[in-house]
Structure formats: structure tokens, C-alpha cells
Amino acid sequence: MKNYFEYADELGPLKTIHVHEPSVGLRAILVVDNVAKGPAIGGVRMAPDVSTEECFRLARAMTFKNAAAGLPHGGGKVVVYGDPRMPKSDKEHLIRALANALRNTEDYIFAPDMGTDEECMAWVKDEIGRVVALPREIGGIPLDEIGATGWGLSHVTDVALEYCDFELNNARIVVQGFGAVGKNTARFLTNKGAVLVGAADSRGTIHNPDGLDVSKLTEIKQSGGSLSDYADAEKLDRDAVIDIECDIWIPAARPDVIHQGNVHRLKTKLLVEGANIPVTHDAERILADKGILCVPDFIANAGGVICAAMEYHGASESAALQSIEEKLRRNTRLVLEDATKRNILPRAASAELALARVKKAMSFRRYSLFSTAPGFV
Numbered sequence: 001m002k003n004y005f006e007y008a009d010e011l012g013p014l015k016t017i018h019v020h021e022p023s024v025g026l027r028a029i030l031v032v033d034n035v036a037k038g039p040a041i042g043g044v045r046m047a048p049d050v051s052t053e054e055c056f057r058l059a060r061a062m063t064f065k066n067a068a069a070g071l072p073h074g075g076g077k078v079v080v081y082g083d084p085r086m087p088k089s090d091k092e093h094l095i096r097a098l099a100n101a102l103r104n105t106e107d108y109i110f111a112p113d114m115g116t117d118e119e120c121m122a123w124v125k126d127e128i129g130r131v132v133a134l135p136r137e138i139g140g141i142p143l144d145e146i147g148a149t150g151w152g153l154s155h156v157t158d159v160a161l162e163y164c165d166f167e168l169n170n171a172r173i174v175v176q177g178f179g180a181v182g183k184n185t186a187r188f189l190t191n192k193g194a195v196l197v198g199a200a201d202s203r204g205t206i207h208n209p210d211g212l213d214v215s216k217l218t219e220i221k222q223s224g225g226s227l228s229d230y231a232d233a234e235k236l237d238r239d240a241v242i243d244i245e246c247d248i249w250i251p252a253a254r255p256d257v258i259h260q261g262n263v264h265r266l267k268t269k270l271l272v273e274g275a276n277i278p279v280t281h282d283a284e285r286i287l288a289d290k291g292i293l294c295v296p297d298f299i300a301n302a303g304g305v306i307c308a309a310m311e312y313h314g315a316s317e318s319a320a321l322q323s324i325e326e327k328l329r330r331n332t333r334l335v336l337e338d339a340t341k342r343n344i345l346p347r348a349a350s351a352e353l354a355l356a357r358v359k360k361a362m363s364f365r366r367y368s369l370f371s372t373a374p375g376f377v
Helices: 052-068 088-101 118-127 148-163 180-191 214-222 238-243 281-289 303-312 317-342 346-363
Strands: 015-021 026-034 040-047 075-081 108-112 172-176 195-201 204-207 234-236 248-251 270-272 293-295
Touching (some): 015 052, 015 088, 026 052, 040 052, 040 088, 052 346, 075 088, 108 118, 148 180, 148 270, 148 293, 180 195, 180 248, 195 214, 204 238, 303 317, 317 346
Parallel strands (some): 040 075, 040 108, 172 248, 248 270
Antiparallel strands (some): 204 234
């Protein structure tokens, strides 16, 4: 018999919902992990090979991310089975059906993630209203357009370099994944003097030790092309992005791209996790043994959810960007200072920080994961 509580522990998950609507081909999973700090914010991820396990791990990462960032929100996640490049009309049917299926799940707030964007959130807004990261035209702060996560990653990198032996100017960076997070991180870092020498998307890797033009790459992606359409670069297999020698390596796509089987191929000095759970815990330990500093995901890439929470509570775009900068610089320094002083992994230091905040919030509840108060999650 299947164990439906195989992921359950003292923190959650509060609920797991499987959604199926055959008339539009919708199959999706929602995990609301922990709402002790408030209603869960977490993105809707669309990919053909998602799973319940991936959804739970991503939801837990959001619980820690939101807690570490000091947000009044818990963690959750939705995964939708499907190719995000499907025709727009088909995608709209799926997202609208998903929103209606979860209409009464008020402890989860929709947000974009890999495979969805601000337009998808506008469809959710039209159906049920409980959403963040809306297009600017309807009063939102468009996370992808302004590059909120990349903005945060650039500041995290600034602080992390205080614990490295090189500077950002002329530092060679490699970005694995060139969607909203990857392209904006590359843009912000190259504007500060770094050089993008390698990048990968789902169709391949490109490499030029003299540098890649981020603006041209972004234009290619926005027109529906692949990075391999860029002329002035060596074309490599998608997995070859791991082998490119650099100073800063930034994963910005799927989970578990770096693991025990390939971590030894990395030739970098600093790894900043732009994606959620992109490096396995075993691989992070190996990186530490090799002297490679690794800034964990729920510290490094919290810029997007900070911006989303600020929008939800009525803040302006400028206030959101300022909050991202302040929170992430402070948290990165706090975690790396603690890790250095105690000789522990940055992930261990950041997990302790987040866990303490979640447990404190849980201590105020009659029931640890939910409240019985009317209108209070």
C-alpha cells in the first residue's frame, strides 16, 4: 500500500492536493507545506516530468526561503504536467482550470515559476484573484520583467565575494539555464563588470572565453530561438555547461543538476544557487571539501518571492527592489559569517536560521500547522 505520508515531518506538509481535469488534459499537484507564518506563496512550475516528490521538496524550500527572508508567509508549490512551450491557448486552458480547481484553497497564493509567467498569473487573477507577480498593466510588479530574482542574486554574489579571493570585475561567469532568472542574473552581473563566458538552455551550451553578449542572447530567447543560434560561440552539448572553467557558476533551471556523479567536473570558485534545490546535499559537501563556496538556494534566490510578497501587501516596485537588496545582503553576510565562524556548511547555517523562525511561528499556534481563527490561515 502506498504511504501517503512519506514526506511528513514536524514541519509539514499541511496538505497535498492532486488535481485532474481530463477535459483540458490538466494534471497537477499542490503541496502546501507550512503556513505557521501565514498563507503560502510559491510558484506554479510547468514541465513534462515533474513529480510529487519534486513538488514537496520545492514547497519545503519555499518554507525555508520565506522564513529566512522574514516574510509573513509559508511555503507551497504547484507542479503542472505539460510542455510549457505548448500553444498559448492550450496553456491558458490549463492555468484557468487549475485556478478554478484550487479556488477554495485559500492558504496558497499563486505565483510564477519555471514554465509560467506574468501572463499566466493574469489568467489566475481573472479567475480567482489570489495571485502575485501580475503584469504592470493590471497593477502588479512583474517579477520576470524587472528581474527580481536576478537582482537579488547579483547582490548575494557581491557579498559572497567578500569570502573569496577574487573580485567581480572581469570575473568569468557561467549560467546554466537562460530563462527569466538566468538572463537577468547575467545582465546584472555583467553590468557590474563580470564576463559571461558560458550559458546553457534546454537545447545546448555555448562557450566563448572572450565573452558572450547578454543582450543578443536575450533577444534570441525572446524571439523563440535557442542559445545555439548565437553565432560567435562554440556549440556544445547541454550537459557540457558543467565543464566550462569559470569563477562563478550559477545554476538557474531544474533541481539536482549537480550531484555526486558530476560535481567533480565543476571548475569554479563560487557557486550561487539561482534555481531551487539545484545541488544535492552530498554535492554541496564535496564542493566545500574542494574549497568552493556554495550559497544555498533559499538564501540566494529569494528576490522573486520577496518582490511577490511586497506586491501582495501593496508595496511599490522601488520599495520591493530596495527590500530585496537589503534583506539578501544582510542574510548572505549573516549566513556566511556564521558558517565561517563555526566551520559548517552555508546550507546548515541557513537552515538553522530558517528553522528557528518557522518553529517560533509554530509555537504561537494552537495547532502547529494551521489556525482555527476565522479568516486566518
